[in-house]
Amino acid sequence: xxHIRIGEEGFDPAALLxxxxxxxxxxxxxxxxxxxxxxGLVSMRLDHYPAMTERRIAHIVEEARARWPxxxxxxxxxxxxxxxxxxxxxxxxxxxxRAAALESxxxxxxxxxxxxxxxxxxSFLDGRSQWVEARAEDDAARDxxxxx
Amino acid sequence: MATLDILYxxxxxxxxxxxxxxxxxxxxxxxxxDLIDSLVPRGPGYAEAFAxxxxxxxxxxxxxxxxxxxxxxxxxxxxxxxxxxx
Numbered sequence: 001x002x003h004i005r006i007g008e009e010g011f012d013p014a015a016l017l018x019x020x021x022x023x024x025x026x027x028x029x030x031x032x033x034x035x036x037x038x039x040g041l042v043s044m045r046l047d048h049y050p051a052m053t054e055r056r057i058a059h060i061v062e063e064a065r066a067r068w069p070x071x072x073x074x075x076x077x078x079x080x081x082x083x084x085x086x087x088x089x090x091x092x093x094x095x096x097x098r099a100a101a102l103e104s105x106x107x108x109x110x111x112x113x114x115x116x117x118x119x120x121x122x123s124f125l126d127g128r129s130q131w132v133e134a135r136a137e138d139d140a141a142r143d144x145x146x147x148x
Numbered sequence: 149m150a151t152l153d154i155l156y157x158x159x160x161x162x163x164x165x166x167x168x169x170x171x172x173x174x175x176x177x178x179x180x181x182d183l184i185d186s187l188v189p190r191g192p193g194y195a196e197a198f199a200x201x202x203x204x205x206x207x208x209x210x211x212x213x214x215x216x217x218x219x220x221x222x223x224x225x226x227x228x229x230x231x232x233x234x
């Protein structure tokens with residue numbers, strides 16, 4: 001089961017986990033990314049490259065399926081306007097074994113952060129707004145998967 | 149006449165002031181970097197967007213590629229900053 005969704009609507013992690021739990025495996029892992037508040041952040045806008053995003057995510061999911069025995073993968077990524085504490089991204093994986101579920105979930109979020117065409121713009125209380133800079137740590141997190 | 153659709157995202161789009169445009173295809177051997185050079189004279193926004201090539205990324209027909217990549221027969225080029233999703 002592969003489920004990929006990109007859109008402006010919010011999502012309920014519990015509802016996304018349920019179908020993964022029914023695939024007959026013994027392990028379901030998930031990651032939920034939340035818009036981090038603080039620093040005067042009032043909102044965040046997420047842009048993406050519609051013609052490319054879903055295809056790119058599907059490719060990353062295929063990479064994960066080639067590495068781990070996965071029964072199911074769910075990736076949901078929101079775009080548009082978000083507020084602090086809003087859920088922004090969900091990755092869920094189901095497998096027979098916990099290591100495969102946990103590792104593939106980490107792999108998917110690391111690759112999503114640094115290899116899918118999304119861009120974040122933050123707006124602050126004082127009226128400032130700025131595009132988020134890519135972080136070298138995110139590239140490093142992705143690249144650690146290339147060694148094995 | 150072959151054409152090439154160019155799309156801009158994030159601060160590249162904001163600096164240039166448009167989502168994209170269609171240009172005459174400069175030929176299969178021309179690289180993305182060559183094309184960028186040819187866009188710079190179009191206005192100060194272009195010069196600003198393309199000032200620091202190390203902060204620029206590209207996708208050719210929806211595949212990430214380095215700026216040195218020849219355009220080939222591609223129909224769509226996207227120019228944008230490093231991605232920040234997740």
